[in-house]
Amino acid sequence: MPDLPAVKRRWRKKMSKFSDYEYRKQPGFDMNTFEGANQAIPMKTLVIYCFDPRAAEIPQAIAEYFGDEVYPGENILDKSGNRVGSTRTLFTATNAGGRAAFALESVAAMDYIFSVQNVIVVDHSFCGTTTLTPELLLEEFHDHYHADISTMFDHDSLAIMDFEKSIKYDIELLRSSPAVPKHIKLYGFFYEISSGKLTEVMRDIPA
Numbered sequence: 001m002p003d004l005p006a007v008k009r010r011w012r013k014k015m016s017k018f019s020d021y022e023y024r025k026q027p028g029f030d031m032n033t034f035e036g037a038n039q040a041i042p043m044k045t046l047v048i049y050c051f052d053p054r055a056a057e058i059p060q061a062i063a064e065y066f067g068d069e070v071y072p073g074e075n076i077l078d079k080s081g082n083r084v085g086s087t088r089t090l091f092t093a094t095n096a097g098g099r100a101a102f103a104l105e106s107v108a109a110m111d112y113i114f115s116v117q118n119v120i121v122v123d124h125s126f127c128g129t130t131t132l133t134p135e136l137l138l139e140e141f142h143d144h145y146h147a148d149i150s151t152m153f154d155h156d157s158l159a160i161m162d163f164e165k166s167i168k169y170d171i172e173l174l175r176s177s178p179a180v181p182k183h184i185k186l187y188g189f190f191y192e193i194s195s196g197k198l199t200e201v202m203r204d205i206p207a
Contacts, residue, residue: 036114040076040085043114045069048103048170049122050129051094054193058122059092061191061198097129098122100170101154108179119184121170122198123163124191134158163190167201175204182206 019025037043045066049058063069073088091114093106100121110116134155141147154173160166167188174180186204191197 036112038115041114042070042087042089043091043110044116045090045118045120046093046103046107046110046116047090047120047122048093048095048098048100048106049191050096050098050124050127052124052128052193054126055098055122055124055191057196058124058191058198059090061196062120062122062189063090065189065198065200097127097157097160097166098124099129099154099157099166100174101157104174104177104179107174107177107184111181111184116181116184118187119174119180120187120189121167121174122189122191123160123167125193127160129158129160132159133161164201171202171204 023029024031045062047059047062049055059071063071069090070087071090073086075083076085076087078084091110093103095102098121107116107119137158138150141149156169157173167190171186171188174184174186180186183206185206188201188203190199190201192199
């Protein structure tokens with residue numbers, strides 16, 4: 001049995017060599033006066049979609065749909081060749097099914113670091129999460145792994161039972177979450193992976 005305290009001490013000692021790469025350790029940086037990183041990266045839109053490789057074109061399709069987004073953008077270098085920024089305005093968060101419940105922390109973190117204006121949810125055709133139901137997934141873990149994961153996740157986000165209902169559910173979940181500032185504009189889309197057709201299903205824009 002390993003000596004866990006000793007393992008932790010070695011891990012901390014090993015990781016300390018990377019502390020020079022932390023913003024909070026940079027000379028002159030003050031977390032109390034930090035007002036965001038939009039001057040370096042003008043991020044304004046977060047797209048939540050599935051990590052299925054067949055859906056990889058979704059961010060570009062969203063950028064083209066809105067017309068004023070930059071994706072993938074280019075890195076901005078200083079005189080020493082260090083990457084100090086980017087021209088990208090659209091960031092992405094991927095997960096199984098592209099569900100909003102699993103991206104709430106990303107929304108909160110991105111709003112703190114940047115100034116998020118839009119959050120977009122995109123479901124895609126023939127998504128793997130349409131091969132199951134929430135109950136089947138929970139039963140699988142219970143029967144095969146003797147693990148109860150029923151209280152770990154948002155039940156209705158574990159599978160896509162109906163694309164339109166899924167998108168509407170996620171937009172409503174985002175709007176009702178404390179992790180999503182009320183001024184943020186929300187959009188829901190459906191993407192057909194073979195044709196590349198992007199269809200807007202709904203939007204929720206604050207007055």
